[in-house]
Amino acid sequence: MNIDELREHLCSTYPDLCPLFSVEYGDGMLMVDSSRLHEAASDLRDLGFDRLGMVTAVDTGDEFELVYRVQSREMHAGIFVKTRVARDVASIASVNDLWPAANWQEREVFDMFGIVFEGHPDLRRILLTDDWVGYPLRKDYEDERIIRRPDYI
Amino acid sequence: MTEQTIVNIGPSHPSTHGVCRVIVTLDGETVVHAEPVIGHLHRGIEKMAENRTYLQVVPLTDRLDYVGSMYANWAYCRSVERLAGIRVPERAEYIRVIVCELQRIASHMMGIGSTGADTGATSAFMYTFAQRDHVVELFEALCGARLTYNYVRPGGVSMDLPDGWVEQCRAFTAQHPPVMMEIDRLLFGNVIARARLKGVGVLTPEDAVGWGTSGPVARGSGVDWDLRRDDPYSVYPRFDFQIPLGEIGDCYDRARVRLWECVESCKIINQALDQIEPGSVHAEGLPRLLAPRPGDAYDHIESARGSLGVYLVSDGSPRPYRMKVRSPAFCNLAVLPLLAEGHTLSDLIVIIGSLDPVFGEVDR
Numbered sequence: 001m002n003i004d005e006l007r008e009h010l011c012s013t014y015p016d017l018c019p020l021f022s023v024e025y026g027d028g029m030l031m032v033d034s035s036r037l038h039e040a041a042s043d044l045r046d047l048g049f050d051r052l053g054m055v056t057a058v059d060t061g062d063e064f065e066l067v068y069r070v071q072s073r074e075m076h077a078g079i080f081v082k083t084r085v086a087r088d089v090a091s092i093a094s095v096n097d098l099w100p101a102a103n104w105q106e107r108e109v110f111d112m113f114g115i116v117f118e119g120h121p122d123l124r125r126i127l128l129t130d131d132w133v134g135y136p137l138r139k140d141y142e143d144e145r146i147i148r149r150p151d152y153i
Numbered sequence: 154m155t156e157q158t159i160v161n162i163g164p165s166h167p168s169t170h171g172v173c174r175v176i177v178t179l180d181g182e183t184v185v186h187a188e189p190v191i192g193h194l195h196r197g198i199e200k201m202a203e204n205r206t207y208l209q210v211v212p213l214t215d216r217l218d219y220v221g222s223m224y225a226n227w228a229y230c231r232s233v234e235r236l237a238g239i240r241v242p243e244r245a246e247y248i249r250v251i252v253c254e255l256q257r258i259a260s261h262m263m264g265i266g267s268t269g270a271d272t273g274a275t276s277a278f279m280y281t282f283a284q285r286d287h288v289v290e291l292f293e294a295l296c297g298a299r300l301t302y303n304y305v306r307p308g309g310v311s312m313d314l315p316d317g318w319v320e321q322c323r324a325f326t327a328q329h330p331p332v333m334m335e336i337d338r339l340l341f342g343n344v345i346a347r348a349r350l351k352g353v354g355v356l357t358p359e360d361a362v363g364w365g366t367s368g369p370v371a372r373g374s375g376v377d378w379d380l381r382r383d384d385p386y387s388v389y390p391r392f393d394f395q396i397p398l399g400e401i402g403d404c405y406d407r408a409r410v411r412l413w414e415c416v417e418s419c420k421i422i423n424q425a426l427d428q429i430e431p432g433s434v435h436a437e438g439l440p441r442l443l444a445p446r447p448g449d450a451y452d453h454i455e456s457a458r459g460s461l462g463v464y465l466v467s468d469g470s471p472r473p474y475r476m477k478v479r480s481p482a483f484c485n486l487a488v489l490p491l492l493a494e495g496h497t498l499s500d501l502i503v504i505i506g507s508l509d510p511v512f513g514e515v516d517r
Contacts, residue, residue, distance in 0.1 A: 050362050050363070051362055051365055052365055053365065053453075053460065053462065053479060054451075054462060054464065054477070054479040056464060056477040056479075058449075058466050058474070058475045059475070067449075067464065067477075069451065069462075069464075069479075073362075073376075073378050073383070076383055076384060078384075080451070099363055099364075099365065100360075100363050100364050100365075100487075101363065101364050101365030101484060101487070103487060104483065104484070104487040105365075105484075108483075112199075126191065126192060127191065127192035127195045127516055127517075128192060128195065129192070136197060136200055137199060137200055137475075146200075146204070147204075148204065149204050149205060
């Protein structure tokens, strides 16, 4: 399967998402609803995306955008899977059962954003200490030790 | 079955190659479970980046992988260039390839040397560190720093190669491969080192892929995946080089893959020095304060430890809205519990060394 066939396949499987699928620099982007994330991830893995490169999140202000990057060695392709979860009930299905690589990466997202990954076998803080208060990469995180650098503009 | 003992190693212990704590459950001398506890070097670089302009983030990336600063510089700059649509002059691309392949040698010299030190072959460490020092001296002549270079900048590199540098570099690439042959004999031909490394910490190719490992850790297991060839970037398609692979994925294979990669790096550097042409080393007309269009960009390069990626989100302001570093050392270290199980405590030290983690990058 090459990248064009992949695009056709994904567009027919997720018809409502077709316009969002773009191939730029050999990278695709797939925006899915958070309830269908695990299903989409599972699909991609079965299509040959055997590597989970990255799991991360972005605090967009009113919700969290989760970003997954999966890679296929066979197709020489990488795809971003993005989904959004609400701030107040930040939880999403874990993809640890599909790629064990998600284990530490999801722990890091939990550590920094407080997003709960359901079904994760060992969801604990990883970089910060267990008694840390708050989630530092949230935009509303406050700590007196953070020095706001002046605008040089 | 005897009573189990829990032993705490680190966080500050010479054999953990940085500030890593490992909680080891032992049955006699056999490791039942090893749990790495990381984060002791967490400085919040991703958070700090949100408070700095795009150019001010470059020195922060130096502090990620501190034995391979050029890589983090380059991965970050590629991501910024993609986000802001900057075209890099060809000479700058060649210089980036040359310094990054030199950096690979410097970093692997540290990795191989410590593999030797872990197995008791301390003399190998002296040989590799002498080689590393040659590279560091080349970098010092290039940008004045020996460890944190701040050399690769968005749009190119900070300054052109100084006079006589190309000759010094050629002298190094001519001198380096024979030393690698010597180390191959000295370390990998040594009966004791072989006994300590062979068959220890075997990582299967399936686990290597599933756990997201990359670089020499994955290639030691025979996973034929190198971004320089499989997702070619910069001017790499113009060079002819091999990707060394291991056979069974033990500590021996991982360390030896690093050794041969150094020889291949010399080949790449020589070709790059032959092909490089005079010209500008920095993109013209760049504003002093970059404020890329709102959006996101990801780019990755093959660092000494594996695929190092930087994901940037811009909201149109002069500071990154979010920076995420996809650290290869972080993913590589995650397989430690898998590898250590069933081996002795002394083998655990060798296994940690063979994963070659750099905690500046693991903890960020």
